Amino acid sequence: MDLLAPGVGLMFWQLVIFLVVFFLLRALAWKPIMSSLKTRDAMIDDSIKQAETARDEVAQMKADNEYLLQEARAERDKIVNDALAVANKIKEEAKSETSVIADKMLQDAKATIQNEKKAALTEVKDLVGSLSLEIAEKVMREKLSDDASQKSLVDKFLKDVKVN
Amino acid sequence: MKKIFRNNMLKFLKINLLIFLVTLFNFSNAKASGGEGKEFNIGEMITHHISDSHEWHFFDGATLYLPVILYSSDRGIEVFSSANFYGDHHEVVDYNGYKYEHGHIVPLESSRSILDFSITKNVATLFLTAILMVLVFTAVARGYKKNANTGPRGIQSFFEPIIVFVRDEIVKPNIGPKYEKFTPYMLTLFFFIWFGNILGLLPGAANLTGNTAVTIVLALLTFILVNVNGNKAYWGHIFNTPGVPWWLKLPIPIMPVVELIGIFTKPFSLLLRLFVAITAGHIVLLSLIGLTFLFHSWAVGIGSALVVTVINFIEILVATIQAYVFTMFSSLYIGMAVADHHDDH
Numbered sequence: 001m002d003l004l005a006p007g008v009g010l011m012f013w014q015l016v017i018f019l020v021v022f023f024l025l026r027a028l029a030w031k032p033i034m035s036s037l038k039t040r041d042a043m044i045d046d047s048i049k050q051a052e053t054a055r056d057e058v059a060q061m062k063a064d065n066e067y068l069l070q071e072a073r074a075e076r077d078k079i080v081n082d083a084l085a086v087a088n089k090i091k092e093e094a095k096s097e098t099s100v101i102a103d104k105m106l107q108d109a110k111a112t113i114q115n116e117k118k119a120a121l122t123e124v125k126d127l128v129g130s131l132s133l134e135i136a137e138k139v140m141r142e143k144l145s146d147d148a149s150q151k152s153l154v155d156k157f158l159k160d161v162k163v164n
Numbered sequence: 165m166k167k168i169f170r171n172n173m174l175k176f177l178k179i180n181l182l183i184f185l186v187t188l189f190n191f192s193n194a195k196a197s198g199g200e201g202k203e204f205n206i207g208e209m210i211t212h213h214i215s216d217s218h219e220w221h222f223f224d225g226a227t228l229y230l231p232v233i234l235y236s237s238d239r240g241i242e243v244f245s246s247a248n249f250y251g252d253h254h255e256v257v258d259y260n261g262y263k264y265e266h267g268h269i270v271p272l273e274s275s276r277s278i279l280d281f282s283i284t285k286n287v288a289t290l291f292l293t294a295i296l297m298v299l300v301f302t303a304v305a306r307g308y309k310k311n312a313n314t315g316p317r318g319i320q321s322f323f324e325p326i327i328v329f330v331r332d333e334i335v336k337p338n339i340g341p342k343y344e345k346f347t348p349y350m351l352t353l354f355f356f357i358w359f360g361n362i363l364g365l366l367p368g369a370a371n372l373t374g375n376t377a378v379t380i381v382l383a384l385l386t387f388i389l390v391n392v393n394g395n396k397a398y399w400g401h402i403f404n405t406p407g408v409p410w411w412l413k414l415p416i417p418i419m420p421v422v423e424l425i426g427i428f429t430k431p432f433s434l435l436l437r438l439f440v441a442i443t444a445g446h447i448v449l450l451s452l453i454g455l456t457f458l459f460h461s462w463a464v465g466i467g468s469a470l471v472v473t474v475i476n477f478i479e480i481l482v483a484t485i486q487a488y489v490f491t492m493f494s495s496l497y498i499g500m501a502v503a504d505h506h507d508d509h
Contacts, residue, residue: 003214010216010284010375011282013281013283013381014377014378022352025298026352028298028302030301030348031308032305032308033327034347034348037308037327037331039313040313
């Protein structure tokens, strides 16, 4: 059949032109295109990998920061607690010292008061004795007619004593 | 979203209208080639349209007479215009000892034999396809130089997915790890067949990829690539097929013969498939257009034009599928020849 029979001329031209196109395109198009595609693919892969690494690094850094922050917080708490403990201790010590001093002062005061009281009592005793002697002397010295005048005299002397 | 859809619809309708007009335009073409006065012969019209010729008939009054190049042992190379075969009233005449019948140049003396290297309609289309391919793909390659390491732009972004598809979906899976060496050939093959198929659908265009001369050469190149690159495992598989009982190989080498025939049936299926698919598509289109002239009816004309418009879209699809299939099978055959067999069958 005429339709199926290949023309020799067309076969020749087809072979020549196809090969020319093939070699031209291989040099001018396919090789540069393939290498560009490869480079771009590699670049995209690299970029993705880099992005992943960067993301991991950021996550690591975040974790580190978190850890550092936690540590700092813990240290801060420790310092504050220590300070509070020291303060408390100082307070307690101050308190106990104060009470000791107060006790001592109280004791001292009591002792002083006791001493003063003793001295006062001694003085009063002396005074009473001397007064009694004085009163007795004055009574003796004056001539006393009745008991009433004696009594008023005693009162008068006692009044004098109080004034002292 | 809706707007995009409407725009696409509009575009689709525009293309539809264009193809419809082109088809209508083809009527006058087909009618003219039917010949005036003569009875319209649909078979003749179709054969004329899908066969090669020495002139390029666009429509009546616009015929490009292409150069004839002949080689014969006694006269050497002869070059003249195919217009010489036509007389003043467009009748076919003999010229310089040659006669022109049914698109073939035959010497008047039956003892002489010639080889016809003429720039026929198909050869001219071949040149156009080649020039178009070189222009398009050097432009694409320039895009890669200009937009290095960025996304594709312009024509580059149209062809990049196709190039990547050929590489990743056709060549890589079928050939295997050694695919890189064959990618340029496969890309050239794919785009040559695709461009040729699509250009062949234009009105007045030649039926380039539906010509056995073209498909034979393409299949031959694949055949050569397969057998030149065939490794030890490939030849071993042919001459001493593993996993087959010995009495199929000795004393009568049934399996080797079958396998040897297989070497040739593979490229033969390639060349036949492409030729048949494209030529059949053209015959369907031309038959539908021819109906109009068989029925002498405008109504049939409009009806068949609508059907032809639809078939034209299918043919665009077929053009792509055939390019894919030819490239895919070529890759598969090469893949079988270069694969490292681990004898798993």
